[in-house]
Amino acid sequence: MTVQATRPAAGSGLASSPRLARLPLGGTIDGTFLTLLAGAVILWFAPVGMGRYGTYVLSLWLVMSIAVMGLNLTLGYAGLKSLAQAAFMGLGAYTTAILTTKYGVSWYAAFGLSGLLTFAVGIVLGFPALRVKAHYLAFVTLAFSTLVWLALRNEQWLTGGVFGISNINRPDFFGIKLFGALEFHRFVVVVTLILAVALWWLIRSPWGRAFTALRENPIRAASLGIDTRAYTLLAFAIGSAYAGFAGALYAPLVEFIDPSPFSLSQSFFLLLMVVAGGSGYLLGPFVGALLGVVLPEWLRFAGSLYLIIFAAIVMLLLIACPQGVSGLMERAWAKLTGKRGDGR
Amino acid sequence: MKTPWIIAAAVTAGLAAPALAQEKVKLVNVVELSGAGATAGTNWKNGIDLAVADINAKGGILGRQIEIVHYDTQTNPGNTRAAVQRAIDEGTYAVLGPVFSGPIGASMQIAQRAEIAQIVGGEAAGLTKQGNQYLFRTSLSQAAAMPKIAKYLKDTVKAGSVAVVWVNNDFGKGGRDAIIPELEKVGIKVAADVSTEQGQADFAADAIKIRNANADAVFVYLNEEESARFLRAAKQQGITKPMVGETTLLGAKVIELAGDAANGVRGHVGLSIDAPIPAFQEFGKKFQAKYNQPSDHNGLKGYMAVHMIKWATEKQKKFDKKGVADTLRGATIKPSDEPGILIETTIEANGDLDRESFLAEVQNGKQVITATLPKIKP
Numbered sequence: 001m002t003v004q005a006t007r008p009a010a011g012s013g014l015a016s017s018p019r020l021a022r023l024p025l026g027g028t029i030d031g032t033f034l035t036l037l038a039g040a041v042i043l044w045f046a047p048v049g050m051g052r053y054g055t056y057v058l059s060l061w062l063v064m065s066i067a068v069m070g071l072n073l074t075l076g077y078a079g080l081k082s083l084a085q086a087a088f089m090g091l092g093a094y095t096t097a098i099l100t101t102k103y104g105v106s107w108y109a110a111f112g113l114s115g116l117l118t119f120a121v122g123i124v125l126g127f128p129a130l131r132v133k134a135h136y137l138a139f140v141t142l143a144f145s146t147l148v149w150l151a152l153r154n155e156q157w158l159t160g161g162v163f164g165i166s167n168i169n170r171p172d173f174f175g176i177k178l179f180g181a182l183e184f185h186r187f188v189v190v191v192t193l194i195l196a197v198a199l200w201w202l203i204r205s206p207w208g209r210a211f212t213a214l215r216e217n218p219i220r221a222a223s224l225g226i227d228t229r230a231y232t233l234l235a236f237a238i239g240s241a242y243a244g245f246a247g248a249l250y251a252p253l254v255e256f257i258d259p260s261p262f263s264l265s266q267s268f269f270l271l272l273m274v275v276a277g278g279s280g281y282l283l284g285p286f287v288g289a290l291l292g293v294v295l296p297e298w299l300r301f302a303g304s305l306y307l308i309i310f311a312a313i314v315m316l317l318l319i320a321c322p323q324g325v326s327g328l329m330e331r332a333w334a335k336l337t338g339k340r341g342d343g344r
Numbered sequence: 345m346k347t348p349w350i351i352a353a354a355v356t357a358g359l360a361a362p363a364l365a366q367e368k369v370k371l372v373n374v375v376e377l378s379g380a381g382a383t384a385g386t387n388w389k390n391g392i393d394l395a396v397a398d399i400n401a402k403g404g405i406l407g408r409q410i411e412i413v414h415y416d417t418q419t420n421p422g423n424t425r426a427a428v429q430r431a432i433d434e435g436t437y438a439v440l441g442p443v444f445s446g447p448i449g450a451s452m453q454i455a456q457r458a459e460i461a462q463i464v465g466g467e468a469a470g471l472t473k474q475g476n477q478y479l480f481r482t483s484l485s486q487a488a489a490m491p492k493i494a495k496y497l498k499d500t501v502k503a504g505s506v507a508v509v510w511v512n513n514d515f516g517k518g519g520r521d522a523i524i525p526e527l528e529k530v531g532i533k534v535a536a537d538v539s540t541e542q543g544q545a546d547f548a549a550d551a552i553k554i555r556n557a558n559a560d561a562v563f564v565y566l567n568e569e570e571s572a573r574f575l576r577a578a579k580q581q582g583i584t585k586p587m588v589g590e591t592t593l594l595g596a597k598v599i600e601l602a603g604d605a606a607n608g609v610r611g612h613v614g615l616s617i618d619a620p621i622p623a624f625q626e627f628g629k630k631f632q633a634k635y636n637q638p639s640d641h642n643g644l645k646g647y648m649a650v651h652m653i654k655w656a657t658e659k660q661k662k663f664d665k666k667g668v669a670d671t672l673r674g675a676t677i678k679p680s681d682e683p684g685i686l687i688e689t690t691i692e693a694n695g696d697l698d699r700e701s702f703l704a705e706v707q708n709g710k711q712v713i714t715a716t717l718p719k720i721k722p
Contacts, residue, residue, distance in 0.1 A: 052429050053429040053432075053434075056425070162512065163468070163470055163518070164421075181429075250422070254422050254425055256421055258446045260421065261421060307378055
């Protein structure tokens, strides 16, 4: 797997910033882009012969990857510690579920609206981010997360409360029904690819540089003429919109939603996926979500011990490489080639 | 040219016969073994293991041994769906579990699409109102139990007003939405309607609210641990009014955790190892011996679930997945035909159950059955 040129959030300060200058210009094809394309092709064909269970787990992995990608932008690139990603995912999932089941809106419109709504809420919630940093921001987002969960649970007339919303339909694609596990999986692959490429482009654009500058040293960024306020808001809002998109796919994938998958503990779990995958690496979210979603399923052969083994693996991983799996791969690549940095 | 074929067929048949004799029937149990549902899910799993051991010791179902696999759901709907899908892909004969209503809601369409019977432990009223022909309960639904409670409050407790305290999850909210109209129907005033949280530790404020409502009785509808904490808080606040509950409040776990505070609690019990039915008591002893703890109603439910599948298979005399659901629907299973069902059980067309239930009271730290209630449609 190819790794990125940008450095992880953890680790040394500005020492490696010059590496940013070696990034290709926005839009240039690079290893990451090719990996995304190759991954999409593999995932398009992978479920053949896997059965519906395997296909479902792959789809769930991709959907969670989208939410983790958003959080990776907020945390890994812009350095904002958010504990509300699952809440944003919930907003997206409920928006899509309510619009498609109660009002008969097409999934595509609901998908767009879910993204727009979470983007807008992200901007509103982003305002406190201008005033508070680090732990304080985490607390603000924690409060927001609890608030969303309470609203999802208590406003039964709209959200179905603790009983949730069932029989959520899957969309059509130009007349092709996507009810089957394989068809819907392929649809998820395409949507994930589009969103991942969009983020890849964003990170390589001047905006992406601004986000990274913001994370590294906000004062220097401001002195270089970057509008830190606008970029903080943007990073937060785009990251939230990705969670909204993930939610819009999650609802038709599971065909049932209730408030539990969008609780605070799930936000922590998404945060774990960012860190374990390698925060600040574009492919990190895929690795992180693989660890968070697919690994526990693989470990089921261990019977009642599987969650203990899962937790032990994650802890060992983070002790061995605080930069996550992507960081580990980057180090391994550097050893192999004798080069530091990106693996292109 | 025909001879080789005949020999081949004879050889194949000869090889196949012993293979058939050893063939197993696979059952997958998808249940809450971690997360909020772990207490209920573990009891359910143990009940199933006990049933499988019993059935296998007696020669299995139609001569085939049962192979049981348990998959944890983490009490998460998305994971439950994955696990049920996996169970079906692996060719399970029927799906057992889950127990919590949310995860059931997330997974029931999959078994329905695959036309495989799913035997669940959920009590929420809404589950059987969606026209799913493959979903079966193992306990009375809230819609069936609550009218009995309302009648009990009116006729036996003689309460004119009742305070209702419930846990705000699918189980508690479902129960609350079912009991309040029933209370109003029999002319009982709802003096207080108190919502509490799943996992709540301190019930002092709720107990004070209940005390100030000054109702003739209190209806408590919480999960196991929360029930015990509430009973302790109520005792501390000096509430002396009758505490009335449904199954959970009188369960073994609650009595163990609440200690003295559980004494005097009474109400309706769907299933109990203390019921005056020898089969229940014998099950309770076997469970205690194997797991070193008393079984609650979920253990009984798990035990019965496996026997429902056994009964249906032996009734249709073949292993037909779809046939299990068809046979169960509308059937009445008698202990004389299938001792493992423990009590005569009627399965209605929508998957709800009808059977006898009990009124009980906690005396000196023990659940004592005071009356047996007949089936709704005897």
